[in-house]
Amino acid sequence: MKRFYALFVGGALLLAGAVGVAMASGHGLASYKDNFEPITVMYVDNPDNPVTPEKVELGRKLYHDPRLSKSGLFSCNTCHNIATWGMSKLPVDIGHQWRLGPVNSGTVFNAAFYEAQFWDGRAADLEEQAKGPILAHEEMAMPSEELAVERIASIPEYVSRFKVSFPEDAEPLTYDNIANAIAAFERTLLTPGRWDRFLLGDNDSLSRAEHEGMKAFVDMGCARCHNGVALGGGFEKMGLVNNYPSESPSQGRYDVTGKQEDKNVFKMTTLRNIEHTYPYFHDGAVWELEEAVRIMARLQLGRQLNDAETKSIVTFLKALTGEIPEHALRLPVLPASTAATPRPDPS
Amino acid sequence: MKRFYALFVGGALLLAGAVGVAMASGHGLASYKDNFEPITVMYVDNPDNPVTPEKVELGRKLYHDPRLSKSGLFSCNTCHNIATWGMSKLPVDIGHQWRLGPVNSGTVFNAAFYEAQFWDGRAADLEEQAKGPILAHEEMAMPSEELAVERIASIPEYVSRFKVSFPEDAEPLTYDNIANAIAAFERTLLTPGRWDRFLLGDNDSLSRAEHEGMKAFVDMGCARCHNGVALGGGFEKMGLVNNYPSESPSQGRYDVTGKQEDKNVFKMTTLRNIEHTYPYFHDGAVWELEEAVRIMARLQLGRQLNDAETKSIVTFLKALTGEIPEHALRLPVLPASTAATPRPDPS
Structure with a gap:
């Protein structure tokens, strides 16, 4: 380029x-x-997690899905709000049980170009980044990767979307692939x-x-x-x-x-x-x-x-202000929970 | 009809x-x-607050704007999430300082057809309803109508949008008109x-x-x-x-x-x-x-x-499940705050 x-x-x-x-x-x-x-x-592609239309649509849903937080209140979009240029615009973010985070949430727009993710660079790429906040005590506070997977795997539409998004994986619906799908969506946010x-x-x-x-x-x-x-x-x-x-x-x-x-x-x-x-x-x-x-x-x-x-x-x-692409502004319609879906827990 | x-x-x-x-x-x-x-x-019109394209677009922005909450965390969309059929899907909602509300948040979709609003019917219509949660202690917790107006009035794009949305009002940007614009948007959510x-x-x-x-x-x-x-x-x-x-x-x-x-x-x-x-x-x-x-x-x-x-x-x-209209799924891009905008306050 x-x-x-x-x-x-x-x-x-x-x-x-x-x-x-x-x-x-x-x-x-x-x-x-x-x-x-x-x-x-x-979009900024990743050979290890190629951006495909199926993955982007799945990632869009997961990005906006509050069921990835323990309480059911927070989605990725809460702190990286598409409508407010990819961030919350709070000094530091408010998370589970009203805990305040240690640092400001960065914008998701154009983050795909970064050398590394988080202010301290502790994640190599967006795929690794996406796995952090879901489990973080002061953010979405999911008690385990397993519970995140269990919530998502209890929803038939997600199960089939993971299958078509990760057709080569023996087990498509994993915590890593939740993050991979979210990252694929984020890679289009330029x-x-x-x-x-x-x-x-x-x-x-x-x-x-x-x-x-x-x-x-x-x-x-x-x-x-x-x-x-x-x-x-x-x-x-x-x-x-x-x-x-x-x-x-x-x-x-x-x-x-x-x-x-x-x-x-x-x-x-x-x-x-x-x-x-x-x-x-x-x-x-x-x-x-x-x-x-x-x-x-x-x-x-x-x-x-x-x-x-x-x-x-x-x-x-x-003059460095760009245009948020139309597709980024399209909200998904999230599939319904089922009797098997672990309930939200504000505690 | x-x-x-x-x-x-x-x-x-x-x-x-x-x-x-x-x-x-x-x-x-x-x-x-x-x-x-x-x-x-x-849309379901209201002769006292006619639905116009300008008002709907303004209402869309306000509906998604977390600056209407004291903390800057909550927008109308937090508890009446368009992506999840107009509600949060939590038993009762989580509000300011992690306070839990007394009742479940109802869906905003088709609420324009209701005889009255809230579970106890304490608001006559959507225009009156929209004024409640912004100020409610366990919801968005704005300390006063004045502060809500001050936040919005500090943002030039909002000022001009209120002018074109309420051209007959001597003072277009009022707390009532914030609610009127939000309600106009909601009246299209069928x-x-x-x-x-x-x-x-x-x-x-x-x-x-x-x-x-x-x-x-x-x-x-x-x-x-x-x-x-x-x-x-x-x-x-x-x-x-x-x-x-x-x-x-x-x-x-x-x-x-x-x-x-x-x-x-x-x-x-x-x-x-x-x-x-x-x-x-x-x-x-x-x-x-x-x-x-x-x-x-x-x-x-x-x-x-x-x-x-x-x-x-x-x-x-x-069989009563309908289709969320495309326009409802379009996120707005929110205008930036200014030096005059009262800051978010998580306390």
Whole structure:
């Protein structure tokens, strides 16, 4: 994709040179664009869990099914709400028995592009991620994988959907495949938009002010970490230059590896749709995008941004808002429980 | 509508007589059908709150917006989940601070046909109903109407949507109009299906066993209460012949009127989609439709149903499952909060 994109831009510049006009309107954008990649796919496939229409439909149902929580109150969609850009927009989430989680729920949109999942990267991919919250004490609180499987396996429509979604598996309905189906759905939750049209050659899909904001973003060094297709999704220390004071118990990647150098190293959230994915940072402590930008500049670059600089960066960041695809906004109709379905339990 | 329907069926019978064939296949269904009415509208209008496309779209957003709850966790859709046939399917709902409600949440589908709203009928219509849960201590727990309005009014997209939805109001964004918009959306949540095609003359859209079930339902006296378009929605004493033992604190309509004769008088839930709207009764104590039918027969009719009778009635009841309209399954994209938006508060 990267290679294709580079060729494409090369061609566009050549053409611009030939007609001798458009260079000015592009005003040297190409080298800036080279930090980023457009979304050019409908989904991010996983060879170990290929995205198929059957699996996506099954995953859509499971994603919205509150029976995957002990109480029957929470579905994946509760904390990663499609209607609110893939997250709950709460600083930290409210889970079983009104327990508050330690960190902010990230957006599910474009998470398929991440290097790893969760703020501390403890899951390698979406397939592994999906298995966590269902069992987590302060989230959906299912007492065991077995009970999750038992709930789902008690519903005939699910049984047959697992069969057609995982036709090669001797036992299609497993906890792993519940997660695989959910992940397949999530792999389709991408939000291309005018930013991608811009990267693909349509300079006019961003305004002049947005062009300038992108340049400032790159020139200041933001794109050293926030680059590629997700403008995030890799790991970085929160507080490269100055410390970030936080009340969160999380120490990021250190909680997983125990290595000193991983203290306060977090997986970077994508900057796509960032104007909608507040409150910001792993502790959800910051509500305003302007403030988040100022904090990042101070912590990571040791820079005190002035108002004009902040405004310019924010103008650029707002150009990263994409479009939620229609199919993502379609609610499933969930199949009925049966006499064999273990009951919801709020205790 | 009733009048039109009667004429229509009369015409169908006349035609059947003329061709001298179809009478047997109808085997005297007409007088049974006369207890019921089909859904023939796309929405149930309210002259005091006319349903308009603008209002429905605004209502869709508000219905799914968790910012109408103090914590930011609950939207109308949490307890009246479109994906699970308009309710949560919990015995009683879990609300703010994990408080459990006193009664089961009813389905929103076809609720527009009800005589009154809530199990005790304390709201005259959906417009009045929608104002309740937002403020209820054990539900969405907003501390005041003012805070609900303040949250919504801090969001520019909502402000302009209220203006176009309530163009004649000097002050369009009020707590009453929040409820009016939600109710307008709910007034479109109807689920016509093969039952309605049957009532409108297509006898084959129900099987013979379903025809027989309908006859048993009427002959036993069930349709004395469960009739009309919703097969429910009016008031009746729960326990006309035998008492219903319940742990629920609710005494039904008595809680509103204080009249002895209203003790344990409840608004009847619609029987449309009843196979999906478990658990049953105001206390959500009964999970199986078969058991609910047996209990109703014993309590209301003093009848002990045998297995064949129960099965026949249940067969009929399952024919009352309609189709959730596509538009109801479309999630909105919610507009972003602003610096002026009062923050969610889980306390």
